[in-house]
Amino acid sequence: MRGRTSKTRPVEVIDWPAAIHSALKSQRVRQVSYVPDAGHKRLIELCHADQSMTVVPLTTEEEGIGLAAGAWLGGERAALLMQSSGVGNCANALTLAATCAFPLLMLVTMRGEAGERNPWQVPMGQATPEALRLSGVRTLRLGRAEEASAVANSAAKVAFEEQSAVALLISQQLIGVKSFEEKR
Amino acid sequence: MKALNRREVVASLLKRRDGLLVVAGLGAPAWDCAAAGDHPFTFPLWGAMGSACMIGLGLALAQPGRRVLVVTGDGEMLMGLGSLATIGAQRPGNLAVVVLDNERYGETGMQKTHTAYGTDLAAVARACGFATARIIRRNAEVSDVRSGIYRGKGPLFFQVKVKADALPLVLPPRDGADLKHRFREALLGAQ
Secondary structure, three states: OOOOOOOOOOOOOOOHHHHHHHHHHHOOEEEEEEOOOHHHHHHHHHHHOOOOOEEEEOOOOHHHHHHHHHHHHOOOEEEEEEEHHHHHHHOOOOHHHHHHOOOEEEEEEOOOOOOOOOHHHHHHHHHHHHHHHHOOOEEEEEOOHHHHHHHHHHHHHHHHHOOOEEEEEEOHHHHOOOOOOOOO | OOOEOHHHHHHHHHOOOOOOEEEEOOOHHHHHHHHOOOOOOEEEOOOOOOOHHHHHHHHHHHOOOOOEEEEEEHHHHHHOOHHHHHHHHHOOOOEEEEEEEOOEEOOOOOEEOHHHHOOOHHHHHHHOOOOEEEEEOOHHHHHHHHHHHHHOOOOEEEEEEEOOOOOOOOOOOOOHHHHHHHHHHHHHOOO
């Protein structure tokens, strides 16, 4: 209510997608591709609004692996945003990262974790870390909003300075659970 | 009508190539590009089927001042059909895609691809927003392809109907990390 002063200290909500966007910017990421996920909604909007970034919507996640390789050949850094269900689409394209040591930065919002209401999301979500590992992609975990900047920066450094493939898995707990209730 | 010879088409597209950046799809298109002469600005694929056009897009977006050519086959293109929609959404003016369409999976026993059953890849590319999208059947049209690649307003798409010959293998280097390094060094200088 307006005008009323609260004696309790307001809980500060950390804008973790903005922290990831800042990390991408400071790591000089110029091409951002995505298959959308609700958990990536704000980050996608921030990237679209950023004149220094070329944003490339994909029809399927594996396209982003090729895009990132081409960007690197041309001297640019790329990031690839997806939901965990898209990781399964990437397996063979990840050959590019594994055999050519292309840098690859994947930001993966997790489904199928605690609180998931859609059982169809569970198999791929549960298999995601292992599927990435089997394809030669290192995984890092982001579970708490206050860690977003540090973890996103270190993921980008793994990708671009070590020239390796890394996926930052963003916990469903951080994103919030899709409710399947009617919007009011 | 007699279909074209793929090696001759690629050789005529890649002669005096100057600063043209080339991504070659796996299989025969990579061998065709190798037969035209190994070059640091050619990145041939030995796997990752379906990725050629997207690598070309990433490269074209990163290097807007250069011309980028993807040379691939009908089987590879069919696997990455969605990438035509993705390219159509970006409309890079400096990107051309040449599909050497022999209507066969040439590396696996010459099985028919969907183009043999009538899939019109050029129509798909046109519907996805490519500025130019044509089927090429005659030698006389190859010069149009060439001028499109080097000077045309992209994205351009040429589905070149070629003979389903099994030609001698001419293999490019296969160390992917080396191919990547030499491409970047030639383009960007020592890293």
